[in-house]
Amino acid sequence: MTARATTTTRARTTTTTTTTRAAIGRRRAREPNARRRGDACVRYNTPAGVGRKADDPLGVFRLEYDISMDEAHRPKTWKPTVTVAVSGAAGQISNHLLFKIASGSVFGHDQPVVLRLLGSERSRQALEGVAMELEDCLFPLLREVDIGIDCRKVFAGADWALLIGAKPRGPGMERGDLLEMNGAIFVDQGKALNEVAKPTCKVIVVGNPCNTNALIALSHAPNLDPRNFHALTKLDENRAKCQLALKAGVFYETVSNVVIWGNHSTTQVPDFVNAKIDGKKATEVITDQDWLENDFTPAIQTRGGLLIKKWGRSSAASTAVSIADHIRNLVNPTPEGDWFSTAVLSNGNPYGIQDGIVYSFPCRSKGDGSYEIVPGLEVNDWLRERMKKSEEELTSEKGCVGHLVGEAHVDVPDAGCPVDLEDTLLPGEM
Numbered sequence: 001m002t003a004r005a006t007t008t009t010r011a012r013t014t015t016t017t018t019t020t021r022a023a024i025g026r027r028r029a030r031e032p033n034a035r036r037r038g039d040a041c042v043r044y045n046t047p048a049g050v051g052r053k054a055d056d057p058l059g060v061f062r063l064e065y066d067i068s069m070d071e072a073h074r075p076k077t078w079k080p081t082v083t084v085a086v087s088g089a090a091g092q093i094s095n096h097l098l099f100k101i102a103s104g105s106v107f108g109h110d111q112p113v114v115l116r117l118l119g120s121e122r123s124r125q126a127l128e129g130v131a132m133e134l135e136d137c138l139f140p141l142l143r144e145v146d147i148g149i150d151c152r153k154v155f156a157g158a159d160w161a162l163l164i165g166a167k168p169r170g171p172g173m174e175r176g177d178l179l180e181m182n183g184a185i186f187v188d189q190g191k192a193l194n195e196v197a198k199p200t201c202k203v204i205v206v207g208n209p210c211n212t213n214a215l216i217a218l219s220h221a222p223n224l225d226p227r228n229f230h231a232l233t234k235l236d237e238n239r240a241k242c243q244l245a246l247k248a249g250v251f252y253e254t255v256s257n258v259v260i261w262g263n264h265s266t267t268q269v270p271d272f273v274n275a276k277i278d279g280k281k282a283t284e285v286i287t288d289q290d291w292l293e294n295d296f297t298p299a300i301q302t303r304g305g306l307l308i309k310k311w312g313r314s315s316a317a318s319t320a321v322s323i324a325d326h327i328r329n330l331v332n333p334t335p336e337g338d339w340f341s342t343a344v345l346s347n348g349n350p351y352g353i354q355d356g357i358v359y360s361f362p363c364r365s366k367g368d369g370s371y372e373i374v375p376g377l378e379v380n381d382w383l384r385e386r387m388k389k390s391e392e393e394l395t396s397e398k399g400c401v402g403h404l405v406g407e408a409h410v411d412v413p414d415a416g417c418p419v420d421l422e423d424t425l426l427p428g429e430m
């Protein structure tokens, strides 16, 4: 019997079946000191959370069955449990991501996880539905699920915080309004992380405008290392890799060293200058410079918006995959000579991008969750001009939320708050 099957049996004890009773009986005979049935899995409450205050995180279930007692079946390197807090947990991206995390395909098949799920007041019911589905999957690595709408409770003790929840731009809403509205969410969540998350917590901001939201959150979390805040540009990198592979007629695994510079917006710079295909410069394999500059580049910059037009909603599945890739990039050593994209605080970067913004750079990791910006990439005039444009956009966004990042608010007209993110639009808007 595999570890999965053994733990699953214990997880099933809330709905006692003949098979489960038989399995437990056999195990008790074998191991008289083993925990008794009912200790293995605790279902805290009915979804209504009887006896709890409305804003309490609602413990949904917790596996108490100690896998270490099961010498024959446990993985040899079962790791200490990590606590992963996810905001926007009832949303579309989370609906793909949570199940990947719980299955072990993100943090590893020897990594038990606790999921702490944050929703908004409006999504409370949906959150309970998500938790029910997680229960029903019988994931052995998923040790506990808690849901709530108070970030100060849900983020408590978090090792990782995946900040996905944000509001889309509604009809008639000005761009500056979107920054302001979502900025307020990230002020509160930054403060909550500061108060209750582990100081070593790694934070990945996905909710748009993600670079500036990450800047806002880190500005309010001085107890956390600002280097541990990321905004997601891995999806853009994956999109770029795919299009280069298709054009070159190669398997996408052979495309490496792709970086997205700048903002997760239409000013982002997908770098074909430093990209490699099968170890060669991409520009030597794809010699059609016109395609690289005038087809490939805008196609990556605007792919999110195009997808909304086609699909009627923003990219949820591929975003979830890219969040998983981003986490794997941080918890596994980067292959020699390669790098990955993540938007991080620009302070002290080797590319002359101004300090104090969250900008996407080529990074490497030793696999311990930390990273370093890779120096020395070729920045030719074509790249420099576009990297500058994205830097200016981020500076402008920062000016619009100056009052949220501890700096003076720059009172600019709406046109000066260029949230050029097509995937923040409601589908009907375009």
Ligand SMILES: NC(=O)c1ccc[n+]([C@@H]2O[C@H](COP(=O)([O-])OP(=O)(O)OC[C@H]3O[C@@H](n4cnc5c(N)ncnc54)[C@H](O)[C@@H]3O)[C@@H](O)[C@H]2O)c1
Residues within 6 Å of the ligand: 087, 088, 089, 090, 091, 092, 093, 094, 118, 119, 120, 122, 123, 164, 165, 166, 167, 168, 185, 205, 206, 207, 208, 209, 210, 231, 232, 233, 235, 236, 264, 314, 315, 316, 319, 423, 424
């Ligand atoms: N960085 C990227 O590459 C990328 C890619 C795609 C989408 N996004 C962004 O990710 C975000 C989420 O996308 P989605 O498709 O999952 O949206 P969604 O609307 O399906 O889900 C968002 C969820 O967040 C919840 N929410 C809103 N405010 C909240 C708050 N203060 N605290 C907790 N939860 C809150 C909502 O109730 C909703 O359930 C959007 O901002 C979208 O633009 C980013």
